[in-house]
Amino acid sequence: MSALVVVEPGHDAQTLVELARPVSTTVDVVVLGESGEQAAGADSTVVVTADGCGCGEATAALVAELVGAKGADLLVLASTERLREVAALLTARLDAACAPDAVALGRTDEGLTADRLLYGGVAIGTLALQRPVAIVTAAVKPSAGGGAPAPVQTMAAPCIEGKTLTGRTAVADEGGLANADRVVAFGRGVRTHDDIAMVRALADALGAELGCSRPIVDDLKWLDLPHQVGLTGTTVKPQLYVAVGISGQIQHLVGMRESKLIISINNNASAPIFEASDVAVVADLYEVVPRLAQALAARSA
């Protein structure tokens, strides 16, 4: 009944520790990188630096060794592009049960269970993870910083020839969106490509990353996939999410509804985004956004 939480530097492991805690007597955290902070609520935190090539398979081998050393029956990995690949490799290596994007864990007489959101978040499915080792991935927030540095341990990771992924494009780059503290996202309410500059000015004034809804990527091709928020894009959990001209369909909401403060600007008072918002601004975005950006820029000048 021991869990190992695996994150990358800059992640706040606490959410994953809290996910594992109800079903585990000990929860240890491993940060894969050069540095990392002590995770709140964990029994131990260690930064593991790999003395090897660091490809997915080498990382999986290294984590598998830690699972054996700790006797863990549960592995919780941050749902990042790199660690999702590692989760898949570990599932094969350990003959484990795997549940991607778990939101809650349970334990029954038959073993661990994982709850996942289905159909864009309108239903919850419970998976029975009936193997000696269960692996789940789950959303992680960026660290607020300020924690004590965790001790560092160096481990040898095998260099596995011919298995390093090459040819990744910008599409595979999650950009800063997944870990952003503030996001300003826009949708089809923005009428022309040139008008993106107006939204970008608001994002800059707030020190926010720029996000968008799917039609901006798929139909209009104004931004790349790393900017898309939602079911088929990135899941964000910022402190502040500003939705500009976004209707708030469920496929968008599942990617941003866990944001701490949601402010929406939409000229349709019945837009579904308002139901998920803390602050609803019923107005023409072309009036509000430039004025807001100007006021914020003037304040910080």
Ligand SMILES: Cc1cc2nc3c(=O)[nH]c(=O)nc-3n(C[C@H](O)[C@H](O)[C@H](O)COP(=O)(O)OP(=O)(O)OC[C@H]3O[C@@H](n4cnc5c(N)ncnc54)[C@H](O)[C@@H]3O)c2cc1C
């Ligand atoms: C399988 C599947 C996966 C999907 N995945 C995603 C996903 O990951 N992310 C995603 O976003 N969508 C996704 N979608 C699409 C989703 O269903 C919606 O079609 C999409 O989110 C709508 O984008 P939008 O809000 O920008 O556009 P619209 O729905 O057209 O909304 C535009 C909004 O702008 C407002 N508006 C217009 N003019 C102004 C103005 N001047 N001032 C203020 N407001 C104005 C309108 O009132 C309207 O509410 C997916 C769909 C499917 C079927």
